[in-house]
Amino acid sequence: MAHQPGTKRGRPGYDQHSMLVVAVEAFNEFGYDATSIGTLAARLGTSKAAIYHHFSSKEELLELALDEALTALEGVLGDEQADEGTASDRLALVVRGAVHVLVNKLPYVTLLLRVRGNSDVERNALERRKNFDRAVTQLLSEARAEGSIRSDLDPSVAERLLFGMINSIVEWYKPKSPEDAARLADDVIAVAFDGLRVPR
Amino acid sequence: MAHQPGTKRGRPGYDQHSMLVVAVEAFNEFGYDATSIGTLAARLGTSKAAIYHHFSSKEELLELALDEALTALEGVLGDEQADEGTASDRLALVVRGAVHVLVNKLPYVTLLLRVRGNSDVERNALERRKNFDRAVTQLLSEARAEGSIRSDLDPSVAERLLFGMINSIVEWYKPKSPEDAARLADDVIAVAFDGLRVPR
DNA sequence: CCTACCGATCGGTAGG
DNA sequence: CCTACCGATCGGTAGG
Incomplete structure (x- = not known):
């Protein structure tokens, strides 16, 4: 964590862990290979690039x-x-x-x-x-x-x-x-x- | 079977079942979704079209x-x-x-x-x-x-x-x-x- | 974080 | 006329 706990800066979007939770749900539902980053972005209501902000790769x-x-x-x-x-x-x-x-x-x-x-x-x-x-x-x-x-x-x-x-x-x-x-x-x-x- | 059992006409290639055996092996190794018809064709030593001769779809x-x-x-x-x-x-x-x-x-x-x-x-x-x-x-x-x-x-x-x-x-x-x-x-x-x- | 894209590869089908 | 294919390529979509 780079900033004080409890404070919120920037957009009220996902952090890495909350994004991971949604991703794991999708992986279990469709299978890891069958889950595209595009599908994941749609589920999160974000863009593919938003995911690559938190993770370096699928x-x-x-x-x-x-x-x-x-x-x-x-x-x-x-x-x-x-x-x-x-x-x-x-x-x-x-x-x-x-x-x-x-x-x-x-x-x-x-x-x-x-x-x-x-x-x-x-x-x-x-x-x-x-x-x-x-x-x-x-x-x-x-x-x-x-x-x-x-x-x-x-x-x-x-x-x-x-x-x-x-x-x-x-x-x-x-x-x-x-x-x-x-x-x-x-x-x-x-x-x-x-x-x-x-x-x- | 349209011709006498035991007789072989045309090329001595795969029939439907022997092709299925190889496909199932690949599906189990890579997962169904992750196995492309192209990969399958490579394993069989045939073309993709040869697979579609025996099966209507993946x-x-x-x-x-x-x-x-x-x-x-x-x-x-x-x-x-x-x-x-x-x-x-x-x-x-x-x-x-x-x-x-x-x-x-x-x-x-x-x-x-x-x-x-x-x-x-x-x-x-x-x-x-x-x-x-x-x-x-x-x-x-x-x-x-x-x-x-x-x-x-x-x-x-x-x-x-x-x-x-x-x-x-x-x-x-x-x-x-x-x-x-x-x-x-x-x-x-x-x-x-x-x-x-x-x-x- | 978005829009706009890329190199490649996907499942499936054409004529011969 | 049959079974068993081939080389090439279609329209779309993948991860990044």
Whole structure:
């Protein structure tokens, strides 16, 4: 910020972040490639040049949006590492944290999960996601060594199925109350750890 | 077919289906929108006009590919309805069948799962997916009424989490042997029904 | 921030 | 007369 907080100078237009919010919405609706800067300008009620005032390229919009999601997800791992509990407890903490990030950063995570690696920005984001998945796989291995996670299945397959379930939330979740998000995290943990079958 | 099977006339080029296979690969690699007919022609080693000989539009390529995935998935429901077992048994049959369709029709299902509804063809495909999901939700309700599925969670949330896990397979599965696909189906059923925790 | 544009490439089609 | 194309180019629109 180059000027005092709270003061407004120049036109009462968009700042970088409020423009990013609209852009990410459009990217999720039409797909990143299919969203032209022209379409975006129309949505914002500005010109294309107005967008290039805040961002140097279409890809910078994508990069900033992906970073928002990845920083939040990586933060969940930071919380976990500080914990003193068993691997199983820390795993539950990561699952709960990831569900909350998905819900709180829904549009950014949605965009992240659709990245395919078609550019350096996308490949970099995929690399950060891979590191996250590796850390969770490691946690699953530890929980398995503890005897709290079933041993008849490969930890990396388990990780993919677990986060396949978690990540799919972006496909259908409609933001409601914070209690709703906590309930969803409980449901995910219940299904992931104990399955759909009635608890025996 | 207008001529005898086995006979070849004209150039030994692509037929509609072999061209579709290459197109679907490209759509999954770059995204449907980001894949131009020109790029496709380059991959095929043909001209754009050669593609338009076999397909009336780019969208017809998408439509035929999506239909291949949807027909296979709908077939799984047909198998289930013929079964005489409990709802729980039929649900397991659908899960196993869906995993096999994902593996056997991997590129087509991958494409289907990335459809966002940006055209009539895409919206029609989403409608057929919704009908599939509705049928599975109904099956989960029946299994719950039977007492075989936990009752502390909404059947439609359960369906979304279950198929979120199943569908995520397209993000990482690399086709290997048929035994491998059967093993994957077993793993999915184990995690979905009994969870990651050690069986008590 | 706007208007006025650029080099290039898009999906699709012509005649042969 | 068929299937399977080619070289060239159309009117519009993309990101910048």
